[in-house]
Amino acid sequence: MVDSENQKFCLQEVLESFKSCLSPEKEIYIEHYVSGWRGLVKLLNSLGSLFGFISKDAVSKTQILMNFLKSENGPHYATVQSMVKFELDNKLVDVDKKGIYPESGCRTLLRLHRALRWLQLFLERLRTSKEDDKTSVMCRDAYNESLAQHHTWLIRKSAGMAFYGLPVRPAFFEVMNVGTPEQVVDVLGKAVPLLYEVYQITEELYQKHNLLDLP
Ligand SMILES: CCCCCCCC/C=C\CCCCCCCC(=O)N[C@@H](COP(=O)(O)O)[C@H](O)/C=C/CCCCCCCCCCCCC
Numbered sequence: 001m002v003d004s005e006n007q008k009f010c011l012q013e014v015l016e017s018f019k020s021c022l023s024p025e026k027e028i029y030i031e032h033y034v035s036g037w038r039g040l041v042k043l044l045n046s047l048g049s050l051f052g053f054i055s056k057d058a059v060s061k062t063q064i065l066m067n068f069l070k071s072e073n074g075p076h077y078a079t080v081q082s083m084v085k086f087e088l089d090n091k092l093v094d095v096d097k098k099g100i101y102p103e104s105g106c107r108t109l110l111r112l113h114r115a116l117r118w119l120q121l122f123l124e125r126l127r128t129s130k131e132d133d134k135t136s137v138m139c140r141d142a143y144n145e146s147l148a149q150h151h152t153w154l155i156r157k158s159a160g161m162a163f164y165g166l167p168v169r170p171a172f173f174e175v176m177n178v179g180t181p182e183q184v185v186d187v188l189g190k191a192v193p194l195l196y197e198v199y200q201i202t203e204e205l206y207q208k209h210n211l212l213d214l215p
Pocket of ligand 1: 041043054058111139147151155
């Protein structure tokens with residue numbers, strides 16, 4: 001049996017997961033959010049071992065959230081909003097930066113939330129790129145504008161090296177399994193605003209509760 005992270009990547013499927021994670025009241029379902037990330041990890045895994053350390057971290061973060069969802073407190077972890085309320089009400093978050101809860105749902109989701117900003121910036125660059133533009137440069141610029149400021153020197157250097165191993169734009173489009181380059185651009189045009197909406201809702205919620213700098 002093939003585990004879900006090793007199955008073939010499909011951009012459309014990832015898009016569906018992020019679409020389903022928004023309720024009509026704009027709550028974010030953690031199960032679908034995690035499923036979107038797991039879909040992305042499939043793509044990362046298909047890019048080779050150079051990206052293994054990134055994939056490992058993303059899998060570990062999604063696993064922490066899934067474990068909460070499956071625990072006896074699972075119903076409190078149904079949405080990002082209910083998780084924030086539950087962990088704050090029960091003092092399960094390091095709001096005072098003591099580092100007592102290194103695996104709280106809020107701090108774990110914050111790491112993925114920051115990565116979502118990188119993803120949105122990267123996909124927007126891909127969408128507006130020309131055939132000869134370098135994916136490594138698009139990825140690096142998106143990274144420097146977002147995630148890099150939260151990473152140690154070692155992680156930044158390792159990520160920078162990994163970016164050089166990204167396939168060229170036409171091969172990258174191929175891996176997305178969407179169809180022609182025009183179809184890829186079309187799907188990216190739907191993906192970017194959707195990811196931005198999910199990002200913005202989380203950002204505002206975290207800002208309101210002073211959770212954007214959890215250690
Ligand atoms: C159409 C799709 C095209 C794009 C496909 C992208 C596929 C990306 C899949 C997963 C992305 C990885 C998400 C990484 C989450 C990182 C969370 C994080 O910041 N973790 C760090 C902090 O955690 P704590 O130590 O505080 O617990 C951790 O230190 C990081 C470790 C790993 C390095 C993360 C580097 C991220 C670089 C950006 C991703 C580049 C992937 C390029 C593939 C196109």
